[in-house]
Amino acid sequence: MCGIVGYSGPQNAIIPVLEGLTRLEYRGYDSAGVSYLVNNEIQIIKKEGKIDNLKAEIKNKNPFSHTAIGHTRWATHGAVNELNAHPHTNETFSIVHNGIIENASEIKEDLQKEGFKFKSDTDSEVFLVLLTKYFLQTKSVKDSISLAMKLIRGNSAFVMMMKDSTSLYAVKRGAPLVAGNNPAKKEIYLSSDPYALIGFAENIYFPEDEVICELNRTDKDIEVKFFELSGQKSERYKAQAKKMSLDVANKGEHEHFMLKEIYEQPGLIKNLYEYYLNQEGRQLLTKITKYKPDFIHIIGCGTAWHAGLVIKNFFEEQNKVRVNVELASEFRYRNPILKKNDIGIFISQSGETADTLASCDLCIEEKVTALSIVNVEGSTLYRNCAENFLIKAGLEIGVASTKAFTMQVLTGYLMSLSMAGKLEAKKVQKEFDLLADNIKQVLSRTTEIKAIADAVYNKKGFIFTGRGIYFPIALEGALKLKEIAYVHAEGYAAGELKHGPIALIDQHMVNISIVGPELHEKALSNTEEVKSRRGLIIGIGDEKDKKLKGVSDYYFGMNLEGLDHLRPVLVNISMQLFAYYVAKLKGTDIDKPRNLAKSVTVE
Numbered sequence: 111m112c113g114i115v116g117y118s119g120p121q122n123a124i125i126p127v128l129e130g131l132t133r134l135e136y137r138g139y140d141s142a143g144v145s146y147l148v149n150n151e152i153q154i155i156k157k158e159g160k161i162d163n164l165k166a167e168i169k170n171k172n173p174f175s176h177t178a179i180g181h182t183r184w185a186t187h188g189a190v191n192e193l194n195a196h197p198h199t200n201e202t203f204s205i206v207h208n209g210i211i212e213n214a215s216e217i218k219e220d221l222q223k224e225g226f227k228f229k230s231d232t233d234s235e236v237f238l239v240l241l242t243k244y245f246l247q248t249k250s251v252k253d254s255i256s257l258a259m260k261l262i263r264g265n266s267a268f269v270m271m272m273k274d275s276t277s278l279y280a281v282k283r284g285a286p287l288v289a290g291n292n293p294a295k296k297e298i299y300l301s302s303d304p305y306a307l308i309g310f311a312e313n314i315y316f317p318e319d320e321v322i323c324e325l326n327r328t329d330k331d332i333e334v335k336f337f338e339l340s341g342q343k344s345e346r347y348k349a350q351a352k353k354m355s356l357d358v359a360n361k362g363e364h365e366h367f368m369l370k371e372i373y374e375q376p377g378l379i380k381n382l383y384e385y386y387l388n389q390e391g392r393q394l395l396t397k398i399t400k401y402k403p404d405f406i407h408i409i410g411c412g413t414a415w416h417a418g419l420v421i422k423n424f425f426e427e428q429n430k431v432r433v434n435v436e437l438a439s440e441f442r443y444r445n446p447i448l449k450k451n452d453i454g455i456f457i458s459q460s461g462e463t464a465d466t467l468a469s470c471d472l473c474i475e476e477k478v479t480a481l482s483i484v485n486v487e488g489s490t491l492y493r494n495c496a497e498n499f500l501i502k503a504g505l506e507i508g509v510a511s512t513k514a515f516t517m518q519v520l521t522g523y524l525m526s527l528s529m530a531g532k533l534e535a536k537k538v539q540k541e542f543d544l545l546a547d548n549i550k551q552v553l554s555r556t557t558e559i560k561a562i563a564d565a566v567y568n569k570k571g572f573i574f575t576g577r578g579i580y581f582p583i584a585l586e587g588a589l590k591l592k593e594i595a596y597v598h599a600e601g602y603a604a605g606e607l608k609h610g611p612i613a614l615i616d617q618h619m620v621n622i623s624i625v626g627p628e629l630h631e632k633a634l635s636n637t638e639e640v641k642s643r644r645g646l647i648i649g650i651g652d653e654k655d656k657k658l659k660g661v662s663d664y665y666f667g668m669n670l671e672g673l674d675h676l677r678p679v680l681v682n683i684s685m686q687l688f689a690y691y692v693a694k695l696k697g698t699d700i701d702k703p704r705n706l707a708k709s710v711t712v713e
């Protein structure tokens with residue numbers, strides 16, 4: 111997901127723009143750039159690679175400007191190089207873009223036939239040329255934006271500035287965008303993420319799709335205005351309810367944001383209980399009781415999909431309702447059978463994942479009620495859904511999702527209990543407190559997990575296995591390891607091993623075998639099948655399970671007593687730590703793994 115920051119104000123614009131882009135690094139990118147006004151002419155600096163390359167170049171040139179826009183690019187169209195990096199600029203405009211213009215090639219062809227020239231291989235530049243073409247015709251920036259938006263297809267957010275103007279413009283469709291201002295300092299801001307503006311903008315606004323933001327600044331005053339594509343004033347935007355604090359932006363005593371976020375989980379679990387059982391979240395849980403669906407579609411990607419697989423068990427067992435958990439990228443194109451008394455539950459940490467948003471749109475078009483389990487208030491998913499169940503995980507900066515998974519599962523658990531009319535506050539408080547305490551115990555035993563990671567981190571491959579409620583945890587554990595340690599890992603239903611994957615087993619393969627009290631004998635015999643083929647066993651289970659310990663080369667036992675439905679959440683903490691320490695040994699960029707973005711806003 112690309113990062114966007116725009117600024118116009120009395121200070122050197124390069125400073126807040128670079129600070130904002132740095133904060134958005136966690137989302138993943140492969141090049142970065144800024145454009146800025148000097149004597150009403152557009153200047154530009156952009157560099158391939160990390161933002162430090164851009165900062166070094168800026169240091170050399172030492173520019174000063176009151177108006178600038180910046181971008182971190184996660185390549186979708188066009189190779190990773192300086193030419194394709196944003197901003198894209200010509201003699202009139204400079205633009206930055208997050209998303210995909212799906213019909214870019216057709217439009218580009220037509221524009222080239224009209225004699226327009228292109229410098230890059232990107233779809234984004236098509237918007238720049240369209241804007242310029244329409245501006246030549248209309249002499250109106252807003253009309254030009256409107257005409258361009260009506261022509262392009264796909265999810266995109268654009269921020270623009272033009273020569274000889276201190277105004278900034280922006281528009282979006284299915285991608286994140288925020289506008290901000292600081293009246294006292296006469297400053298105006300735009301970004302793809304409110305997090306970039308914390309501490310700068312006094313007010314933050316969330317425009318809806320196809321709302322043109324016009325931010326004007328003179329030495330005396332600033333204004334933030336919103337317009338429909340028709341040119342009419344628009345009221346389709348929300349002001350941010352409450353300020354976000356910036357303290358989330360430091361790692362505290364932890365070496366990585368990912369580790370900090372793993373350690374935050376016990377406290378977040380207690381906060382979640384408070385929010386949903388004693389504060390404003392309570393009435394939300396009450397609202398869900400009005401739904402008596404015949405069928406529930408749970409949709410998500412990656413870790414969110416894994417959380418959905420765990421949540422499925424809650425809804426089926428507690429509500430006796432059929433639940434299907436689907437990958438958003440599959441669901442959106444397979445013409446799913448949707449009935450009006452279905453509900454869709456969309457799980458997304460960012461609330462900006464393109465496939466999840468598209469799946470949500472599909473359900474809404476078919477009049478299926480859409481509910482979200484989401485972390486970012488004001489995100490696109492948040493604004494599109496009928497009800498939003500916030501997971502209250504706070505900002506998750508590590509690209510590999512950890513605390514969000516835990517909070518997604520627990521939020522789903524509360525939703526299911528409430529829908530079934532089985533939500534007993536005291537019982538839930540006891541379960542959540544026990545879970546939080548047991549997680550703290552696991553977090554106090556990292557030496558053991560480090561030792562296991564140290565013993566196996568160079569092995570050829572890793573197969574995570576689990577049965578029943580632990581199968582999703584096997585998938586999630588494998589994903590974590592792949593994401594941050596760059597090693598090949600697979601998650602498998604333990605019962606599936608003998609249907610093929612067991613051919614992989616030899617003394618160089620590691621089986622992280624999750625064996626809980628449920629289906630214990632079956633899961634244990636699967637572990638023994640691996641053992642008998644010289645596979646290395648890391649046994650993950652109950653601390654009292656002597657049988658599993660006996661068959662394991664390495665064993666990490668936890669206190670699963672009394673946790674019942676929430677055992678998978680506790681087991682997953684050990685998976686998170688295992689992946690983290692293997693990655694540390696591998697020396698990878700744990701918070702910003704290669705090729706990955708924190709939020710995949712393109713398909």
Ligand code: AGP
Binds near residue numbers: 412461510
């Ligand atoms: C999880 O560690 C990954 N970063 C990724 O799979 C992520 O869960 C997925 O892209 C979905 O993101 P979302 O929750 O923001 O929709």
